Each structure stands twice: as structure tokens, then as C-alpha cells.
Amino acid sequence: MSLPSSEPAADTGRLRVVAAGADDVGERLDRFLASRLPELSRARIQALMRQGAVRSGGRTLEDPSAKVNAGEIVLELPEPTPAEPKGEDIPLVVVYEDDDLIVVDKPAGLVVHPAAGHADGTLVNALIAHCGASLSGVGGVARPGIVHRLDKDTSGLLVVAKNDAAHRSLSAQFADHGRTGPLVRAYLAFVWGAPDRPRGTVDAPLARSVKNREKIAVTASGREAITHWETLERFDSAHASLLECRLETGRTHQIRVHLAHIGHPLIGDEVYGASHRTKASRLGEGAAGALAALGRQALHAAELGFAHPRTAETLLFESPLPPEMDDLLTAFRANP
Structure with missing residues (x-):
């Protein structure tokens, strides 16, 4: 009598027992195990097989491409190895x-x-x-x-x-990138100048700069990169604005490079904001002091949403501006 092919894996501590039935015979072993053990990637299963962690009928199965035979297949998960680097007592919010x-x-x-x-x-x-x-x-x-x-x-x-x-x-x-699911990533960004329209999209591919390998640049041969932005508030006397940026892709330095590309670099960004120091020198005393206290690019990941990996429930989190960016906002609003 063959075992049913729909039999789920049994979890007994670090052992995973999978029942293979007649309908499974001949299937590639690593692919079969990955379908029955969704918590493990196929690459992880292949690595475990090569380490001798998979057995069936008294035999160790080390070849990921081996064909499935009917019966029980046992996979033993090793204890996780200690992490490198080591843990450190650093405060977290x-x-x-x-x-x-x-x-x-x-x-x-x-x-x-x-x-x-x-x-x-x-x-x-x-x-x-x-x-x-x-x-x-x-x-x-x-x-x-x-x-x-x-x-x-x-x-x-x-x-x-x-x-x-x-x-x-x-x-x-x-x-x-949230195209078929609930993924959301929204940032608050203080930028120099005021865009000429209330909202827009930057669709400009990005790659590492050939002139400076520590920087990212817009280039036709780069990877797709799309940022949607909207003006939330303008500070005309400070020649600055507060934007909300929503990512459709997530490339290194994407928002920083895209905003500089359209002529509105992040305030405080000395890497991609070439004229940052000149513009900062024109601020009133209060705004200049708040910017000096900020000491970094004025960018904050304010909203994050995604589907829970186990329950599929949509989770959405929001974070207010940190105190140093809130102080900058107050100073810009009061800038003479």
C-alpha cells in the first residue's frame, strides 16, 4: 500500500519526517522536499543533503538530484551554529x-x-x-x-x-516591490528648493558610478529604479521643501540620488548635494542651528507595510520624525 502523496511533514524537534507516495515516485528529491518543507529553501535542503542530514530506508541520501522512492524520508536539522558577529547590548526601539x-x-x-x-x-x-x-x-x-x-x-x-x-x-x-502585494515603503525627506509641481515620479536607472565607486549614479545601463514623490510642505524663506517619497524599487541610495537628479537634493547630504554648504549658509540663525544639530541627510523611513510571512495579515507601521528632524521642521516653519 502506497503512502498518500499529500502527507505533510511531521515535526519532531529537529527531525522532519516526510511521507512519499506513489504519485511522488520519480520526482527530483530536493524539489520534493522543498515542496513539503516550505520553511526551508531548496538551496538549504541541498546543503543539508550534502552534509548527510537526509535518510530513507536506512540509507543516507546525499544527491539532491536523486529520484524519490515511496516511503518515509527523514531530514535532521542541525543545531544553528553560533552567529558571527557576536551579540552586543545596544539599545533598540x-x-x-x-x-x-x-x-x-x-x-x-x-x-x-x-x-x-x-x-x-x-x-x-x-x-x-x-x-x-x-x-x-x-x-x-x-x-x-x-x-x-x-x-x-x-x-x-x-x-x-x-x-x-x-x-x-x-x-x-x-x-x-509591492507590485502584487501590500509592501509599502514611505520616507519623509527635506530637500533644497521647491519642485515645480505637487507630485511626480523619478524613473531613472541606477548603477555604481564609474568615476567614484563609492557613489551611485543615474545611468542608462543601470538597474530599474522608480521613486514617487509628493510635496507635503514648502518653506519658501528657507528655499526648502518637505517631500514624501514612496519606493517602487529599492536600490542603494535610491532616494538620495533620484532627488539630486531632479535638482532637489536632500538637505544635509554632502555626498549627493554638491551645493549643500552654500545653501545652508543662507539660512536664518534658527534654521542653520537646527541643520547643524541634525548633522546628516534629512531622510526618515516613516512608513513600512508588508504581509506577515506566516499569517498573511497586512501589517502597517508608522514612525514620527525623530527629534532632530522635528526641530528642523519647526525651525524651517519659523525661519524669517
């Missing part, structure tokens, strides 16, 4: 947290991921310490799954996965 994900309100000045020049003191270090045992492992490592990033000097909302299944779901949503 947690907006939402459950077993699958965590949403934080990142302060300006905090790097998201360790890299050259920032080996520690990052958001990842903070999350490893904060989440602890709730990190069941992304790719077999007890680490947070980063699906999008904010620049070091950009503040605001950021979602991070705690496990493989959440990481796969959130990554797919961000890759889809």
Missing part, C-alpha cells in the same frame, strides 16, 4: 516583534550590517543579543535575516526575519 520577525525604529548613526570599517556596533549585533534563542536560524546560522537596509545616517523603520521561512517570504515581497 522595538516597534513589533513575534516568533517570525522584528520591526525596529533605527536611529541615525547606526550601521545595519557589519562590513569593512564597521565590524561591530551594528544593528545586526544588537539584534543577535536582543532576540537570543528566538533566532531559529537563517541558512543554518542563528542570525537575523536582513531583507532591506537603511543607510547609516537614515533613521526609521526596518523589518528583520528571525527564521528561514520568514526570510524567504519577506525577501520575495521586497523583490516584488
